[in-house]
Amino acid sequence: MESLFILAQAEAATVSKTPLVVIICYLGLLLGLALFSGKLFRGTSKDYFVASHSIGPFMLLMSVFGTTMTAFALVGSTGKAFQKGVGTYGLMASSSGLIHAACFFLIGIKVWSIAKRHGYVTQIQFFRNRFESNGIGYLLFPCLVLLVIPYLLIGVIGSYRVMGPATAGMFPNLFPQEGMLNGSVPPWLIGLVICGVVLAYIFAGGSRAAAWANTFQTLVFMAMGVLAFYLISKALGGVAAASEQIYPGHLVRTPGELEVTTKAGAFQREIGIPPIQFLTYMFIPLSVGMFPHLFQHWLTAKSAKSFRLTVIAHPICIMVVWVPCVLIGLWATGVFNVPPVDAWPKPVVSIMGSADDAGVGKVLSVVVKFLIENPLIAGMVTAGILAAIMSSLDSQFLCLGTIFTNDIVLHNKPKDRFTDKQIVLIARGFVVAIVLLTYILSLVLKDVQNVFDLAVWSFSGFAALTSLVFTALYWKGATKAGAYACIIAVAASWFYFFAKAGWGGEYTVFSSEHRSDDGIMPVAICFVLGLVAMVVVSLLTKKPSDETIKKFFP
Amino acid sequence: MKTGIIIFVFVALAVLHQDTWNGNLVFGFIPVGLAYHACYSIVAAIFWACVVKFAWPDRMEKWAEGED
16 A cells, blocks of 8 residues: 555656546545435435435436436537537437426326325336236336446446546556556546445435435536536637637538548548438437436425426526537537648547547547646546536436335335335445446446447337336326236337347448438337337236226326 | 317427528527527427426326325
8 A cells, every 4th residue: 555655656747636636526525415415314215215205396407407417418419529510419409308308297297296195116116006017027127227237337437438538647657558548547446436436425315315416416517518618619719710610511410421530540430410310319318208217316306396497497407518518529520630630639649549439438538638728627527527427327326226125125025024224224235236236347348439329228228118107107098918018019129129239339220321320210119119019909908907097097 | 278289389399300401600609500409498498388387287296195
């Protein structure tokens, strides 16, 4: 330990460690705030899982928005705009403003009411009672867990991608590596700290701590996105000058190709958004209707009225985060694509230098590092990106602990089998196990290149399953057999397309020979198949009992 | 009637989202494709504010508290 300390002291002082100090201060502040909120924990399982239904409108908005916006909101949006152009905002953000709010209004409020009345804390508890079937829980459980785990990995691996460039050159003796990331904090240490901080406050305060932490983190990442936008535009000579040098092909959605030359070789980048992809991508935001971690946040609401602010302000919050990030990505096309290779800033070439688009996730970090030559600001923006990542991680860790506890351990057990304290202890045990598993998996899979493409597959699975929750809430005729058919149709079609995509790459159905993305998004087909299976099988099978109808349809 | 209007406007907004009808810059720095969809986000927020104002499901709140 002492030798590590001496080695760290001996590091060359050429690279400022200020960004790392800022990030450590941010993590300390977050931990302090979240542990303070843990003091408010009432010690009951209801408080641990759903904060005793006590979260008001502003904190509900911040925790729902913060949970919905992952690393993708800052890092992915910038990278996609750099890669595909201006259509990125319409493709991913403005449609979400309309559809997310629809899900909160049509699904969130109704789910909250049913869960409050009947005491549910997980989706599976609702589906088991609504469809009068224990088995549906065992069918749905692996689907939800398998879709959440890649979503978790996106966050942790995303933190490696952000922290690597941000700390490059800081500790060349302590953490020697090949290439541009020499001296950066290694993934095992980044993951340990990020997972450790999130675990500490989730363990202590459950849902209530997550709501407080998410509120703080959401405010941080919204502010840092705007700050980065202002400072980068200033570095490029103002917003007008910055926009003047955007590569022209990125100003329109017209599909085209751009030859990109790097030190590692040249490649053709597909730019623009084909119309059929733009249309069918609108199914992706439906995923919020089935996210188990959002479901849990909905249940923390004090009253149905708490949803009002979330429904109205969500599209505006998306705009505040995404417009600056998309513009930064567009400006980066002028910074990185147009000059001949010899004129590029040397460090940029090293990081962005792979002969494909694997490096687009690093665009924001690289732009911040080399255009804003202020280590304090670079540290603040990096902390903002980490805030976006961690505000989703905490809810996902907690929701997996909650569904393991309630849908597997406590299910079918007599009510007095466990005390309330034992239930909280079991949930905490599961949360620790899930964090540990995620940490190990993230280190094993840290070099997976298409990490953000994996996110779209996770969203696609949840979005397709939204047909299940929507029919369960609004159609009295939805039957147990229909629900089974819906889940099986979605799972089978999703798995088929996932395999066709080479287990996680970008893929559209019926695409042409010229491009990989000018077909139908698989999510649209999975959703329709699930809905058709639900309707057809429900019409042919026995209706739910009158008692069940009365229980769920006021 | 209320439900019909909401569904009609929602579908109209989904169609408007396609924005099929340009690489010009608005105010000298925002590409048209981005400016249109940023305005679209604001329109979506106004739409949902109207829905919340005129079609709020009040009885769900009472039902959740145990009233029949």
